Amino acid sequence: MLIYEFMPNKSLDFYLYDPVKKHLLDWRKRISIIESVAQGILYLQEYSNFTIIHHDIKASNILLDDDMNPKISDFGMARFFKKDELEANTSRIVGTYGYVPPEYVKKGIYSMKYDVYSFGVLLLQIVSGKRNSSLYGRNEYLNLLEYSYELWKQGRGAEFFDASLDDSSLSCKLIRCMQVALLCVQENPADRPSMVEVFRLLKNETTAAISTPKQPAFSVTRDEEEESKDIGKKKVLSVNDATMTQVVPR
Template identity: 65%
Template structure:
């Protein structure tokens, strides 16, 4: 097991020894190397900022572009999160996860070095009235597929079951081809394959993406990430923020608004007006129904990510009828048949491709 100490030299020696045998592609960087790559952490190289600290773009001597997450002195995330993200990312290899190139724990500096993602994060596009037009339906389908694949890998195909615990639009980064990669594993937890849930000692994550059983009871499971995925899916098809209120009186949260429109057969009113796929309402309505199933109040009512993958590919013979979603005050009247299956909908109309773990 990789152990870090506060002593920078000792920590880097321990890390190097561990990684040589367990993750040889992950490099231990010196402070001098990163300082040079980022032009001494220049303001011009700053590309973002999060809970861990500031993110800088850098260029290595071989010309490779990197993203450096530098823990700030007042960071909400500490040494534990730094160590956690390093260890987990060293073990994970998937095309839809941001690749960890290395880290630095030198002279009290704690930094994570990742592959550079030139097209920023998903929220940079979704919630901007101009930039959202750059994400057409084909690209959004690609993003939905990629995030689904990444989560299936974490839950089913990695050596340990990984729960991200902070999945959100800003933690989904886009590469040069606009393909998505899940990032930021500082809050993630790992489980043995025969474990199903645990009670967390403290609440972590982002308001709006956290399921009720985690808020109320501290229970964390793979269904926690399913809930967060449901929120992200609602945002991808609607371009709407979780923090805003909707409806005629602006008194409905995003989940309530989506559920009421779906229940009344008006789901297309929920969709992002910038989408150009107006001839395929079935695809959008199917995504809406899947998203609502993912944000059910009871974790047992939510599908697994494998089941989500089958439903997105239209390979599931049965899709449950969503009940009222979590954090909802609206009623749960019987849903009319027409709201679930528009007349123009056919089983083979979906464009989702296979989402097996890689």
């Protein structure tokens, strides 16, 4: 039996996508949630007795207390690593479409960069208020990751941000969050920052220049160039909120 602390403000997705309730998430609350979730993942990866990969970081698994402080919930899919392990392989693919990195979908490889990828998707959702199960752009054929990358590349990041955060003083902070998020969702796990680096970048605790993101994973245009290879009878570019799991006792 798992006993959870009662979280009266439900989960992050309850507010993030609602046209009225999203206004309760001002920038101060959003940046607090972003930094707290990053710190939580950092603890799981670096400071707990075992390296823990959550495997299902998403808005509905971020619960909010009385003061809108976030708590990471639902560890039913979590995996443990020994401190000297870097990655592992599995044939049992679990997670939520849209938050799962490409190396896991294609080869069943998972590492600490799995949760980095999921956090990047979540970060894009928090600053934009947009779902990753919808398509965007002029012709509505770009997924959330590629849409954000196209706007960032063209210097039009302001068009991506949630309209409720319409404050010119936030522009630099939002662009920084957007750039960090895009680094987290890179195709190659080696191109993604560690959670230590992510936390420092978000807190602006490093003097190093932020790297320039490449085209993100699950890019529609790249997948078309690769003839949209089927993975397990599902195309790689598929993005939605459905959970991938097998019904087994645990």
